[in-house]
Amino acid sequence: MPKLDTxxxxxxxLGCGVVGSEVVRLLAESRIxxxxxxxxxxxxxxxAVRDLGAARPGIDxxxxxxxxxxxxxxxxxDVVIELMGGIDPAxxxxxxxxxxxxxxxxxxxxxxxxxGDELETASDKADVDFYxxxxxxxxxxxxxxxxxxLVGDYVTKIMGIVNGTTNFILxxxxxxxxxxxxxxxEAQALGFAEAxxxxxxxxxxxxxxxxxxxxxxxxxxxxxxxxxxxxxxKLTARDIAIAKDMGMVIKLLAIAENIDDEKLSVRVHPxxxxxxxxxxxxxxxFNAVFVEAEAAGxxxxxxxxxxxxxxxxxxxxxxxxxxxxxxxxxxxxxxxDYASLTIADIGTTHTRYLIRLDVQDKPGVLxxxxxxxAANNVSISTVRQTGQEDTAELTVTTHLATEESLANxxxxxxxxxxxxxIASVIRVEGLSA
Numbered sequence: 001m002p003k004l005d006t007x008x009x010x011x012x013x014l015g016c017g018v019v020g021s022e023v024v025r026l027l028a029e030s031r032i033x034x035x036x037x038x039x040x041x042x043x044x045x046x047x048a049v050r051d052l053g054a055a056r057p058g059i060d061x062x063x064x065x066x067x068x069x070x071x072x073x074x075x076x077x078d079v080v081i082e083l084m085g086g087i088d089p090a091x092x093x094x095x096x097x098x099x100x101x102x103x104x105x106x107x108x109x110x111x112x113x114x115x116g117d118e119l120e121t122a123s124d125k126a127d128v129d130f131y132x133x134x135x136x137x138x139x140x141x142x143x144x145x146x147x148x149x150l151v152g153d154y155v156t157k158i159m160g161i162v163n164g165t166t167n168f169i170l171x172x173x174x175x176x177x178x179x180x181x182x183x184x185x186e187a188q189a190l191g192f193a194e195a196x197x198x199x200x201x202x203x204x205x206x207x208x209x210x211x212x213x214x215x216x217x218x219x220x221x222x223x224x225x226x227x228x229x230x231x232x233x234k235l236t237a238r239d240i241a242i243a244k245d246m247g248m249v250i251k252l253l254a255i256a257e258n259i260d261d262e263k264l265s266v267r268v269h270p271x272x273x274x275x276x277x278x279x280x281x282x283x284x285x286f287n288a289v290f291v292e293a294e295a296a297g298x299x300x301x302x303x304x305x306x307x308x309x310x311x312x313x314x315x316x317x318x319x320x321x322x323x324x325x326x327x328x329x330x331x332x333x334x335x336x337d338y339a340s341l342t343i344a345d346i347g348t349t350h351t352r353y354l355i356r357l358d359v360q361d362k363p364g365v366l367x368x369x370x371x372x373x374a375a376n377n378v379s380i381s382t383v384r385q386t387g388q389e390d391t392a393e394l395t396v397t398t399h400l401a402t403e404e405s406l407a408n409x410x411x412x413x414x415x416x417x418x419x420x421x422i423a424s425v426i427r428v429e430g431l432s433a
Contacts, residue, residue, distance in 0.1 A: 015084030
């Protein structure tokens with residue numbers, strides 16, 4: 001990367017919504033401090049927006065343009081910050097910016113989960129920086145620790161609460177006993193959930209972030225298509241109540257783990273955790289990422305995972321890092337993807353399970369259920385039974401078993417005449433035995 005030949009670094013923004021507006025505000029408020037930290041005056045030269053007439057208080061209107069290409073092609077602009085979201089045309093703009101020798105910052109997890117490898121390759125070829133700390137978990141510093149601080153270690157597993165909307169909903173369900181629909185409406189009323197919450201509650205947002213975290217942690221390119229995904233829409237107040245009674249909580253977790261030095265399991269799904277696990281205490285819209293590494297042991301990164309100011313903080317952290325690099329005439333180390341791993345099919349993944357089923361309350365039923373588990377090589381850990389009239393509710397927890405074995409067990413249980421329904425199947429993490 002060529003050394004900055006002036007004391008001013010010019011920045012172009014693509015998008016000026018909640019996060020972009022906060023980036024502009026914070027940069028203006030603390031420009032002297034940012035110069036001292038970075039070694040350069042950080043100046044926003046242009047901002048690309050869709051609507052020039054939209055109200056953006058406190059921002060100089062002369063900065064706005066509807067022509068994004070005028071930013072990525074401007075020879076005076078050193079850094080392009082992409083905050084517009086979506087795959088296209090953001091991908092095209094960033095590739096052009098990188099090919100034009102501009103450093104790039106993005107908060108676009110969907111783009112990274114789909115085309116991160118392509119963008120990394122373009123930045124390497126152009127010898128410019130490509131930073132994206134704000135793409136996962138907002139203000140929480142997790143991207144740089146994984147890509148730099150832990151490169152001397154061997155990450156074995158990563159689990160994260162990386163979606164604030166779902167964590168808010170599950171917290172409300174746990175604390176108030178509300179069903180999913182009620183908790184979702186409250187989240188929407190308070191601005192924690194979108195009018196269309198599909199990306200959050202069905203796990204798409206978390207899956208994109210899981211792909212990014214897995215790529216950095218295990219040095220193998222992972223896309224969102226590689227991530228097994230389940231959302232939280234099928235969880236009921238009864239599921240939450242049973243978890244609470246067992247001293248556990250349910251969280252939507254993004255999980256990535258190297259399962260045999262050759263295969264990588266990456267998945268997003270509701271997960272039971274013991275209340276003693278650090279992730280269990282993460283409430284409301286907060287995020288946290290729990291890392292297990294061979295030498296460092298267990299690490300947790302916790303904080304606000306979304307919002308204009310927290311996300312802008314991460315963007316500005318990237319900007320200062322890039323400015324320092326430009327002042328010194330260097331680039332950050334490239335992301336490594338040397339590992340030759342196979343994405344494990346979900347059926348081969350080993351975990352523990354909780355299965356809740358309604359059965360006829362009569363002699364021999366429990367033995368029949370136990371025999372079905374044993375026939376599929378699934379070992380039972382505990383069984384809890386509650387009765388109501390002629391129906392018994394069985395809550396079975398298992399030892400480690402494969403997804404395939406568990407799926408076969410559930411299929412056979414559904415075929416038994418004394419089983420009325422399988423109410424829920426939830427994976428369990430965080431148990432040592």
